[in-house]
Amino acid sequence: VVTEMAIFTALPGKEDELGRAIGHGVEFIRQYPGCISVGIARSIEKPARFTVSIDWQSVDVHVNGFRNSPLFGQWIGSIMGLFDQEKLDTQHYQAYRA
Amino acid sequence: VVTEMAIFTALPGKEDELGRAIGHGVEFIRQYPGCISVGIARSIEKPARFTVSIDWQSVDVHVNGFRNSPLFGQWIGSIMGLFDQEKLDTQHYQAYRA
Numbered sequence: 001v002v003t004e005m006a007i008f009t010a011l012p013g014k015e016d017e018l019g020r021a022i023g024h025g026v027e028f029i030r031q032y033p034g035c036i037s038v039g040i041a042r043s044i045e046k047p048a049r050f051t052v053s054i055d056w057q058s059v060d061v062h063v064n065g066f067r068n069s070p071l072f073g074q075w076i077g078s079i080m081g082l083f084d085q086e087k088l089d090t091q092h093y094q095a096y097r098a
Numbered sequence: 099v100v101t102e103m104a105i106f107t108a109l110p111g112k113e114d115e116l117g118r119a120i121g122h123g124v125e126f127i128r129q130y131p132g133c134i135s136v137g138i139a140r141s142i143e144k145p146a147r148f149t150v151s152i153d154w155q156s157v158d159v160h161v162n163g164f165r166n167s168p169l170f171g172q173w174i175g176s177i178m179g180l181f182d183q184e185k186l187d188t189q190h191y192q193a194y195r196a
Contacts, residue, residue: 003139005149023196041101041191044157051103051191059142093139093149098121 001036002059002092008079009087010048018082022050025078028071029054034061059092099134100157100190106177107185108146116180120148123176126169127152132159157190 010018019042026038036055043049056062066072108116117140124136134153141147154160164170 002142019194020196023194040194040196042194044100044190044192046189049189050194091144091147092142094142096117096121096138096140096148098118098138 001055001057002062002094004052004054004056004062004090004092006052006054007087007089008050008052008083009046010050010083011081012048014082015048018048018079019050021079021082022052025075026052028074028078029066032066032069032071034058034065056092062092099153099155100160100192102150102152102154102160102188102190104150104152105185105187106148106150106181107144108148108181109179110146112180113146116146116177117148119177119180120150123173124150126172126176127164130164130167130169132156132163154190160190 008018008022019040022040026040029035029038034057036057038055039053041051041053043051054062056066106116106120117138120138124138127133127136132155134155136153137151139149139151141149152160154164
């Protein structure tokens with residue numbers, strides 16, 4: 001299992017609209033078989049910032065599977081035009097044991 | 099419950115040392131009564147980057163409680179000198195429901 005953490009920053013004036021769009025859009029992600037779970041959170045200090053945390057079965061399932069599926073287009077289509085693409089940060093994380 | 103998400107970026111050459119230091123240092127955080135849970139993750143694409151996700155009972159418990167406690171000094175002392183302070187990003191997040 002890997003966790004994709006995507007950090008979105010709303011364009012000015014689009015904060016609440018982006019939140020609602022993410023809330024609806026993640027339903028497309030949840031439909032993909034390799035998706036284990038999805039969580040959305042909003043920053044208290046910077047309410048324009050939302051995180052979408054997605055547990056995937058593997059990086060491959062996400063990058064080569066989901067991103068090539070029609071569901072990816074539906075997800076991106078839901079939120080396009082509402083966030084600052086230059087500030088988008090997406091990484092895959094693995095739980096770390098020291 | 100609020101989730102503090104702190105993103106640390108290791109100084110060059112300090113990547114693995116920072117990971118181990120975080121692993122030991124979070125024990126100080128776990129000892130604070132208002133801390134509910136702590137998780138550590140490492141980016142696959144940028145292995146210099148670690149996230150520390152901490153569930154706190156409230157923002158107040160974290161900011162006015164923990165940060166004024168000796169445990170905070172022990173935590174910071176564990177990792178000081180290993181990460182780029184300018185790249186440190188710390189926010190409090192709340193679960194979002196659309």
